[in-house]
Amino acid sequence: MIEATNISLAFGAKQIVNGFDLRVLRGDRVAFVGPNGVGKTSLLKLLLGQIAPDSGTVTLGTNLDIAVFDQARARLDGEASLWDNLVGDPLMAVSGASDQVMVRGRPKHVVAYLKDFLFDESQARAPVKSLSGGEKARLLLAKLMALPSNLLVLDEPTNDLDVVTLDLLQDILSDYDGTVLLVSHDRDFIDRIATTTIALEGQGRATAFPGGWSDYARLRFIGFDTETFDNAAKKPAAPTSAPPPVKPKSKLTFTEAKRLDSLPDLISKAEAELAKLSTLLEDPALFTRDPVKFGKTSEMVAKLQAALQALEEEWMGLEAKAG
Ligand SMILES: Nc1ncnc2c1ncn2[C@@H]1O[C@H](COP(=O)(O)OP(=O)(O)OP(=O)(O)O)[C@@H](O)[C@H]1O
Ligand SMILES: [Mg+2]
Numbered sequence: 001m002i003e004a005t006n007i008s009l010a011f012g013a014k015q016i017v018n019g020f021d022l023r024v025l026r027g028d029r030v031a032f033v034g035p036n037g038v039g040k041t042s043l044l045k046l047l048l049g050q051i052a053p054d055s056g057t058v059t060l061g062t063n064l065d066i067a068v069f070d071q072a073r074a075r076l077d078g079e080a081s082l083w084d085n086l087v088g089d090p091l092m093a094v095s096g097a098s099d100q101v102m103v104r105g106r107p108k109h110v111v112a113y114l115k116d117f118l119f120d121e122s123q124a125r126a127p128v129k130s131l132s133g134g135e136k137a138r139l140l141l142a143k144l145m146a147l148p149s150n151l152l153v154l155d156e157p158t159n160d161l162d163v164v165t166l167d168l169l170q171d172i173l174s175d176y177d178g179t180v181l182l183v184s185h186d187r188d189f190i191d192r193i194a195t196t197t198i199a200l201e202g203q204g205r206a207t208a209f210p211g212g213w214s215d216y217a218r219l220r221f222i223g224f225d226t227e228t229f230d231n232a233a234k235k236p237a238a239p240t241s242a243p244p245p246v247k248p249k250s251k252l253t254f255t256e257a258k259r260l261d262s263l264p265d266l267i268s269k270a271e272a273e274l275a276k277l278s279t280l281l282e283d284p285a286l287f288t289r290d291p292v293k294f295g296k297t298s299e300m301v302a303k304l305q306a307a308l309q310a311l312e313e314e315w316m317g318l319e320a321k322a323g
Pocket of ligand 2: 155
């Protein structure tokens with residue numbers, strides 16, 4: 001649905017992304033995480049074609065129907081009732097029926113639709129201004145989800161949502177059959193939703209990890225900073241016929257000695273992680289239950305294997321050099 005190839009963007013000295021690649025497929029749920037001001041919203045805009053990269057290309061699929069959940073910009077008429085806010089919305093109106101709303105191409109009774117969003121009948125005629133913040137957010141969701149869409153964009157949707165609305169939003173996203181792009185600081189929410197997490201780490205560093213925040217954090221924890229990880233995965237396997245020349249018995253530098261010390265631990269952590277991911281793939285139900293996650297996990301296993309091999313080669317090289 002979206003293909004970004006080698007995109008770079010900087011605002012003055014502020015690098016947002018640098019040579020970033022991403023392919024978003026139908027049904028993917030992509031979360032963007034990173035500190036305030038790192039460039040999450042800008043990356044979303046790049047991916048949606050709203051701003052142009054300095055270099056590289058973004059290609060959007062045809063027939064994209066984008067729905068944006070934007071709490072700040074979306075408008076509700078505070079004086080009008082919930083009922084009138086829905087029935088009176090030209091995008092939701094059903095001609096000739098004043099008690100129906102169009103929900104993804106099908107007419108539905110407005111009260112029944114409000115019930116889907118946890119409002120009871122007595123609230124239907126109340127003015128929107130009497131609603132709590134969480135209730136207003138729920139009404140906005142009702143408007144958003146009524147429109148046909150296949151790409152849902154949520155930029156920090158969970159800020160100030162009450163628990164009931166958070167659960168509802170999670171259910172909605174789980175049932176949604178389109179693609180989701182989500183910016184959030186809510187780790188738990190991301191864990192429950194995301195199939196891929198893009199970590200923005202500053203200076204244009206942005207890397208895709210399979211799974212949610214916990215998966216990302218775990219991979220970072222085992223010592224793969226994103227650069228090492230990517231480079232190791234990209235590095236072609238060394239030809240077995242020509243082992244790298246090592247100077248026997250030569251002394252290691254201080255940095256090399258420290259690195260050699262830390263490598264066995266890194267290797268065993270990578271091995272443990274690889275074993276865990278491989279076990280996931282052995283579950284025959286995973287492919288049918290969640291083909292996206294299955295695909296991402298397979299990709300990650302391949303990357304980890306390459307990274308592990310690179311670490312082992314590095315270890316052997318340093319061992320040989322140390323004599
Ligand atoms: N059009 C622009 N021109 C110049 N600088 C911009 C522009 N848009 C964003 N920036 C800057 O780029 C940086 C990233 O902004 P962005 O809004 O993408 O960050 P963010 O990760 O979404 O932050 P937050 O978590 O606060 O929402 C900020 O320093 C911002 O001031
Ligand atoms: Mg932002």
